[in-house]
Amino acid sequence: MDRLFIMLRSPSEYRDLSIIASLGGEGRIGIILFQDAVMFSVHPDRRDELLDMADEVFVMGNDLEARGFKGKGDPRFRVIGYPEAVDLIMEGYDLTITV
Amino acid sequence: MGTLTILIRSGSMMNMDANVAVELANAALDKGHGVKIFCYGEGVTLAKEGQDPRSFPNIEEEMAKLISRGAEVVICSTCSTARGMKMGEEMEGATVGSLTNDLSRFISESDRLVTLAR
Numbered sequence: 001m002d003r004l005f006i007m008l009r010s011p012s013e014y015r016d017l018s019i020i021a022s023l024g025g026e027g028r029i030g031i032i033l034f035q036d037a038v039m040f041s042v043h044p045d046r047r048d049e050l051l052d053m054a055d056e057v058f059v060m061g062n063d064l065e066a067r068g069f070k071g072k073g074d075p076r077f078r079v080i081g082y083p084e085a086v087d088l089i090m091e092g093y094d095l096t097i098t099v
Numbered sequence: 100m101g102t103l104t105i106l107i108r109s110g111s112m113m114n115m116d117a118n119v120a121v122e123l124a125n126a127a128l129d130k131g132h133g134v135k136i137f138c139y140g141e142g143v144t145l146a147k148e149g150q151d152p153r154s155f156p157n158i159e160e161e162m163a164k165l166i167s168r169g170a171e172v173v174i175c176s177t178c179s180t181a182r183g184m185k186m187g188e189e190m191e192g193a194t195v196g197s198l199t200n201d202l203s204r205f206i207s208e209s210d211r212l213v214t215l216a217r
Contacts (some may be wrong), residue, residue: 006213006214008114008116008215008217009118009217015174035114035115035116035121049136051180072215074206081126082122082123082125082126082186083126083129083130084104085126086123086126086127086130087130088209089103089123089211089213090101090103090130090132090210095215096211096212097214098213098214098215098216
């Protein structure tokens with residue numbers, strides 16, 4: 001079962017990522033970063049920690065722009081919009097978990 | 100196409116979870132999916148009638164648009180009563196229901212569930 005995690009909180013507010021590993025299971029793991037969680041993609045220490053936990057990591061473009069980080073995220077984080085987020089939720093993965 | 104249920108526990112002005120819920124619902128409707136929104140905890144404020152957030156986004160207006168596009172919106176009666184929101188104070192088009200009846204029905208009728216809470 002492929003699982004898609006939704007993250008909302010910033011790297012400084014959300015410290016312990018181990019829940020993703022424990023809930024992740026055997027299948028593919030994807031992560032979508034919304035709101036302040038997009039700052040994981042520009043955080044020098046925590047971005048690699050997050051990338052190591054997932055097969056693919058997505059970051060909401062409008063939240064990056066709203067916070068002044070347009071074009072500044074690590075390129076390994078794929079910038080998406082709401083249409084792609086819906087496709088990932090509805091077809092790309094079997095289960096969505098918000099952490 | 101499928102059906103998406105959004106379960107939201109964050110209040111309308113607490114953070115941007117309500118805005119994410121609205122954007123996600125609109126994007127899903129744009130793609131032809133069905134959308135159901137269950138509001139509980141502080142999330143019942145999303146469907147409170149008479150919201151006037153001045154220059155901030157008006158979630159009641161956004162929810163009204165979603166309802167006009169076919170989204171089903173139910174708010175938890177226990178949570179709304181607990182917060183002094185009486186029957187009849189929910190916005191037009193929203194229904195006062197319950198976790199046991201309505202959320203369980205939503206989940207059984209949906210292909211995916213997304214939770215927005217902290």
